[in-house]
Amino acid sequence: MRLPLWLRMKIKTEDARFGFYIPLLLLYLLLLPLALLLLAVMLIMLLLPGLHKRGKEALTMAGGILKLLPAAAGTEINLQSEDDTIIFHIF
């Protein structure tokens, strides 16, 4: 399994029309400092006796959420109506 690298989004309505490809690698790099900060907070919670249980739960949840990322590769949503189009692809 690999991390998805691109997010394609296209929205075409009466009022707006835009479409873009988001390089997810950049997004990962941008979110990395935040992830590291959260990891540090969780590790500190693990060390504190009163928050140990919550810290363990948060760390387990974070692991589960991280597994969602590679699993999302291949997701496609296409919605088409008379006037509107919404396309959302992760690949």
Place this chain on the structure above:
Amino acid sequence: MNEERMQILTMLSEGKISPEEAEKLMDKMEKQESDGLQRSALSKYLYVKVDPKNEESKQTVRVKVPFTLIRAGINIAGLLPKDVQEKIDGAMDEKGMSFNWSDLKPEDTEELLKALEDFEVNVETENEYVKVYCE
């Protein structure tokens, strides 16, 4: 019992291989089978298609969700803190769905996904065809 298994047992009964060798072969075969199953599950998708009955209408819905995402989603639900799980269970119970997330084991998830492989729902309404299936 599949052919390979029978072949191993025949070789064992004929004394061509020792019980230890037979066990090793069985283990290897089971691992290959499980890898194959995992690979097939990885490449599977759940599709939702909504098409209009009226050919002039442009209203369509196409959703393609990888099985891996469904699996990861179910697994995440199992990782939720107990108090959160209880709240979800309570809310579902209020809606008439008695369900306990903590009862959902990883093997149940696999069984559920395996059952989904043959899943197909076709609904015909006044204005559209709805098809939900796995491939």
